[in-house]
Amino acid sequence: MNTNNRSSALGELSSRATIISLIAHFGFKNAWYVLAGITFLCLIPAFFARERPAEALDINSSDSIATQAPDTVTPQSQNFYQRVLRPLVLNRRFYPVALMAFTTTAVYEAIGSWSMHFFEHVCQCNRVTAGYYTASLFATQIPSYVLGGWLLDHLPKRFRTIVPVVFLGACAALCAVFATLVQLGLTSAAASLAMFLLINFALSAPNSFVDGVYVVEMCGAGGAAFGAGTVGTLGYLGAMTIQFIFGSAAKTTQGWTKILWTLFGYILIALGGAIVYMWIDIRERRSASLISKAGVENSMSQA
Numbered sequence: 001m002n003t004n005n006r007s008s009a010l011g012e013l014s015s016r017a018t019i020i021s022l023i024a025h026f027g028f029k030n031a032w033y034v035l036a037g038i039t040f041l042c043l044i045p046a047f048f049a050r051e052r053p054a055e056a057l058d059i060n061s062s063d064s065i066a067t068q069a070p071d072t073v074t075p076q077s078q079n080f081y082q083r084v085l086r087p088l089v090l091n092r093r094f095y096p097v098a099l100m101a102f103t104t105t106a107v108y109e110a111i112g113s114w115s116m117h118f119f120e121h122v123c124q125c126n127r128v129t130a131g132y133y134t135a136s137l138f139a140t141q142i143p144s145y146v147l148g149g150w151l152l153d154h155l156p157k158r159f160r161t162i163v164p165v166v167f168l169g170a171c172a173a174l175c176a177v178f179a180t181l182v183q184l185g186l187t188s189a190a191a192s193l194a195m196f197l198l199i200n201f202a203l204s205a206p207n208s209f210v211d212g213v214y215v216v217e218m219c220g221a222g223g224a225a226f227g228a229g230t231v232g233t234l235g236y237l238g239a240m241t242i243q244f245i246f247g248s249a250a251k252t253t254q255g256w257t258k259i260l261w262t263l264f265g266y267i268l269i270a271l272g273g274a275i276v277y278m279w280i281d282i283r284e285r286r287s288a289s290l291i292s293k294a295g296v297e298n299s300m301s302q303a
Contacts, residue, residue: 088227092280097214098234099273100164100206103266105235106242108203110263111137114246115196122182122253123189133193140201148205158285161278164206168271171202175267179260182253203267206274214277242266 022031088094115137119130151163178195181187215227245262 096273096277100270101231101235102238103270106238107263107266109239110242122187137196140197141204144201144204161281164209164274167202167205172267174199175264183257
């Protein structure tokens with residue numbers, strides 16, 4: 001299960017609400033002094049941390065698709081390009097995963113950055129209330145990451161790729177419904193908060209797959225760290241680009257109608273990437289099964 005995603009969601013949920021409360025009570029400047037003190041206190045446990053046993057860091061990736069392909073497993077003596085970078089770029093799985101990371105991270109960061117403007121300008125909430133609503137949006141990420149991780153651990157490998165397709169399909173449908181409600185002027189704070197929470201829930205679970213099993217399947221144990229870093233970088237490039245689309249549009253109801261339909265389009269692209277990945281996975285597993293069956297038949301005929 002991807003504990004990093006759960007911790008990240010819990011941190012964002014608690015930190016945003018804390019920062020809003022501190023600014024409301026101490027003012028902007030003094031709130032950052034308080035946060036500096038809290039950050040210093042967080043460093044104290046680091047002095048008592050111990051190194052994990054070496055055997056606990058071993059990753060068993062013998063069942064991954066990447067380790068079944070001769071091009072993706074090379075001796076450690078080879079250079080970085082031959083051992084990690086070239087297999088990643090030549091792997092067909094990399095491109096749909098990159099597409100999913102680019103678009104889902106863009107939508108996630110757009111909601112986190114601009115939803116406060118929605119509550120403030122469209123729902124007519126005051127700034128502090130809008131800030132609390134925005135902070136609460138991360139509450140549904142925690143159960144979504146837990147559910148995604150649980151499915152990742154318990155589903156048979158051949159069914160794993162179906163889950164992101166289901167979640168992203170639901171997310172696209174929710175975005176379309178929300179955009180239609182805003183277009184019709186049905187923008188109460190409670191209904192809007194519920195829609196944002198549902199969208200965040202449907203969007204978060206696929207990240208457990210992108211950050212976890214997909215990277216290991218693409219890169220194997222030896223290149224998983226670089227693969228995760230590459231996918232994460234592409235995700236935040238998507239987050240940077242989508243910010244230019246918003247701007248002043250985030251301060252009007254008409255602007256938010258366009259924004260939500262844009263998010264819908266981004267999620268459809270992510271859904272397309274998930275479907276392509278599932279198709280590649282099915283084909284490669286089928287090919288591996290046929291090769292294995294042919295090998296068994298040859299062994300039996302020789303015997």
